[in-house]
Amino acid sequence: MARHRGLGSTFTRLxxxxxxxxxxxxxxxxxxLRALGLTYLIAFVSLWVQIDGLVGSNGVSPLNQFLPAVYExxxxxxxxxxxxxxxxxxxxxxxxxxxxxxxxxxxLLILGIAPALSLVVLFVFYLSLTIAGQxxxxxxxxxxxxxxxxxxxxxxxxxxxxxxxxxxxxxxxAATPVSRPALFLLKFLLFKLMLMSGVVKLTSGDDCWWNxxxxxxxxxxxxxxxxxxxxxxxxxxxxxHFSVAFCLVVEIIVPFFIWxxxxxxxxxxxxxxxxxxxxxxxxxxxxxxxxxxxLCLLLIxxxxxxxxxxxxxxxxxxxxxxFRTAEPLLDRLCSYAAIAVIIVTFPINAWxxxxxxxxxxxxxxxxxxxxxxxxxxxxxxxxGLFRVMTKERGEIxxxxxxxxxxxxxxxxxxxxxxxMRAPGWCAPHQPRLxxxxxxxxxxxxxxxPWFGRLIVRLLxxxxxxxxxxxxxxxxxxxxxxxxxxxxxxxxxxxxxxRETGAWWKREELREYLPSVSLDQVRQP
Numbered sequence: 001m002a003r004h005r006g007l008g009s010t011f012t013r014l015x016x017x018x019x020x021x022x023x024x025x026x027x028x029x030x031x032x033l034r035a036l037g038l039t040y041l042i043a044f045v046s047l048w049v050q051i052d053g054l055v056g057s058n059g060v061s062p063l064n065q066f067l068p069a070v071y072e073x074x075x076x077x078x079x080x081x082x083x084x085x086x087x088x089x090x091x092x093x094x095x096x097x098x099x100x101x102x103x104x105x106x107x108l109l110i111l112g113i114a115p116a117l118s119l120v121v122l123f124v125f126y127l128s129l130t131i132a133g134q135x136x137x138x139x140x141x142x143x144x145x146x147x148x149x150x151x152x153x154x155x156x157x158x159x160x161x162x163x164x165x166x167x168x169x170x171x172x173x174a175a176t177p178v179s180r181p182a183l184f185l186l187k188f189l190l191f192k193l194m195l196m197s198g199v200v201k202l203t204s205g206d207d208c209w210w211n212x213x214x215x216x217x218x219x220x221x222x223x224x225x226x227x228x229x230x231x232x233x234x235x236x237x238x239x240x241h242f243s244v245a246f247c248l249v250v251e252i253i254v255p256f257f258i259w260x261x262x263x264x265x266x267x268x269x270x271x272x273x274x275x276x277x278x279x280x281x282x283x284x285x286x287x288x289x290x291x292x293x294x295l296c297l298l299l300i301x302x303x304x305x306x307x308x309x310x311x312x313x314x315x316x317x318x319x320x321x322x323f324r325t326a327e328p329l330l331d332r333l334c335s336y337a338a339i340a341v342i343i344v345t346f347p348i349n350a351w352x353x354x355x356x357x358x359x360x361x362x363x364x365x366x367x368x369x370x371x372x373x374x375x376x377x378x379x380x381x382x383x384g385l386f387r388v389m390t391k392e393r394g395e396i397x398x399x400x401x402x403x404x405x406x407x408x409x410x411x412x413x414x415x416x417x418x419x420m421r422a423p424g425w426c427a428p429h430q431p432r433l434x435x436x437x438x439x440x441x442x443x444x445x446x447x448x449p450w451f452g453r454l455i456v457r458l459l460x461x462x463x464x465x466x467x468x469x470x471x472x473x474x475x476x477x478x479x480x481x482x483x484x485x486x487x488x489x490x491x492x493x494x495x496x497x498r499e500t501g502a503w504w505k506r507e508e509l510r511e512y513l514p515s516v517s518l519d520q521v522r523q524p
Contacts, residue, residue, distance in 0.1 A: 023301035023303065024177070024178065024302045025298065025300075025301055025302065026176075026177075027300070027301075027302050028297055028299070028301065029156075029178050029183075029298075030112075031297045031300075032152075032155075032186075032294055032295075032298050033109060033112070033115055033152065033155070033156055034109075034110050035290065035293070035294035036109065036119075036148065036149065036152055036294055037107070037108075037109030037110035037118075038106075038110060038290070039145065039290050039291055039294065040105075040106040040109065040122050040126070040145070041103060041106035041107065042287050042428045042429070043126065043142075043145060044102035044103050044125075044126070045099075045103060046287075046428070046430050047099070047133070047137075047430075047432070048099040050432055050433070051092075051095055051099065051129075051133075052464040052467075053462075053465045053466075053467055053468040054133065054432055054468070055095075055133055055136065056092045056095070057091070057092055058457070058462045058464045059457070060136075060433070060450055060453050061134050061135070061450050061453060063086060063095070063132050066134060067082070067084075070082060081376055082131045082376065083127065083128075083131070083377060084127065084128040084129075084131040085098065085124065085125070085128040086131070086132045090132075095129070095132065098125050098128060099129070101121070101125055102122060102125045102129075105118045105121055105122050105125070106122065109122065112162035113160065113161060113162065114159070114160050115156040115157060115159075116153060116156040116157065116158045116330070117160075119149060119153045119156050120153055122149055123146065123149045123150050126146060127146055127378060130142050130378065133432075134450075135436065135450055136432040136436060139286070139430075139435070140288070140383055141286055141288035141291060141430075143378045143381045144193065144288065144291050144381070145287070145291060146377075146379065147189060147378065147379055147380070148186070148189065148291060148295065150379045151182065151189060151338075151379075152182075154179055154181070154182035154334045154335070154337055154338035155178065155179055155182035155185075155186060157331060158330035159176075179331070180335070181335055181338035181339045181341075181342055182335065183298065184342065185341060185342060185345075186295060186298055187258055187259075187295075187298060187299070188346075188349065189295065190255070190258060190272075190292075190295040190296065190299075191255045191256075191258050192349055192383065193292065193295070193383050194250070194251050194255040194272060194292075195251065195255045195356070196356045196382060196383045196384050197251050197383055197384050197385055198248055198250075198251025198252035198255075199251075199252060199353075199384075200384035200387040201214075201248065201251075201384075201386070202252075203356065203359055203387075204359075204387040204388050205388075206388045206389055208389045208391070209244070209248070212241040212244040212245055213240075213244070215232075215241075215244050216237070216240060217389050217391045219232050219233040219491070220233055220393055220489075220490055220491040221390040221391065221392065222283050222386075223283075223284070223415075223435055223438040224283065224284035224423070224424075224426065224434060224438070225282065225283055225423045226281065226282055226283060226284060226423055226424070227424070227425065227503075228281050229491075230503060234494055250271050250275045254268045254271050254272060255272075258299060262301065262303065265299050266300065266304065268299065269296045269297075269299040269300060276289040276296075277289070280427060284427040284430075285427060286427055286428055286429070287430070289427070289428075290428055344370065344374075345374075345379075347367060347370075348370060348380050349380060351364075352380075356384065390442075392488060393416075393488065393489045394441035394442065394486055394487070394488060395415070395416055395417070395441060395489045395506070396440060396485070396486060396512050397485050398410045398458070398482065399482065399483055400474055400479030400481065400482050401479055401481045401482075401483075402477070402479055402480050404480070404481050404515065408473035408474075408479075409473075410469055410471070410472060410473075411470040411471035412431075412433070412434050412468075412469055412470055413426075413431055413434060413470040414426050414434045415434040415435075415438065416504055419502040419503065419505065420501060431468075433454075433468045436448075444512075445484070451513075455482050455484075455521070458478070458482055459479065459482055459516075459517070459518045460478060460518070461478035480517055481515045483511070483513055483514060483516070484511075484512040484513035485508060485512055486508075486509050486510050486511070486512040488506060488509055489504050489505070489506045490506075491503065491505075492505050
């Protein structure tokens, strides 16, 4: 009997460490909310500097034309299809008001001032801007930020001021316990994000994930590689194949350890954070990696942080008393609301995960109805980046001419163009137009209506649009003609780089857009 107890004690210590008490997450909540505030701040500032050129009144896809067109087609149901504050005002000034408010609220969240209230308004503002941004805000990290931001409302404490002035150094107050239902929602989101991202790679039908050759293409075919991607592309083939296997293990197997005892859970957190860092080093994925790392912080309990050092019985008594007497009414209501969110969204999330395993799985009608109501708010989403690996890199080079004879290229700030320019590092900022150009190269200009509007704006010499570019050879007078040519791009080899100094090599394939002038296009 004593030997069995000894084995049980050893096994418990192996899984939990020295502290086998039920874990608490006060430090994790603090770190997570500050990281989320920082991510919101980055997202708002990054988009703010581009918004006039993207959807402003003289931008590529003017919001003040988009919303009336939607209303004309759908009538009053347009309000529920596109829930945005911009229905009240779609002017440039109102967009800037939303951004200014978002920046202020993000700073308040970082400082721990009115965190729950700040999260409510931040969600409303960013949802409004996501809808206003149309195709330029259709990325997975945008909906991930909204889903995290919504669920975090139930995790954040409902108070106006932080109880500790030195909140970064002082231990969190145990009298404000972390909502278990809200914590479950965010942990489950991390589980869903990682598991779906891995499973869809194997169920997409793309053999390069099964034969571990995905990284033979990824480094140079991804939308905006960093300079480190050029070096990673030169790594041995066995190392690339090992890296693909490691990625699949971390995304498919490791997420199950989110629900494990402390030590396996911490190992899982470390592996997932490491994967995000590696991805961020070789590719510009904006604030996606920061969001994923922020979710991983919720796996680190207070015993690891060394925040709460009370004796077991005393600690349990304090927490219990906090639930009975000290917890504010709004915090309790948020816990109940989080339970309601679990009840409503768990079947949808479960089916989303199941559909990753079986892509052609038919959804039950009741779930379709509920999902259809929730989908416009971006609070329940499926995920899965790079389920099919792009094995060619197409690039569109836009050129302008004053006479139809001499053509000069428009240079973008971050996307590949000039062969001699090294891949840049812009993350966590996202150059939205540069990203969209990568998607435009996967199809034709007819499949990307915004591309035609971009050309028209350049022919008009729109200052707002020109500010999105790095080099404009027509600063004083707009070009008379514009054309676009489609090229195949590849990283240079080490030898080519030494001999020519070029980071890229390219081959002209076809005409993407024939030469056009203002006389040939309609006014935007």
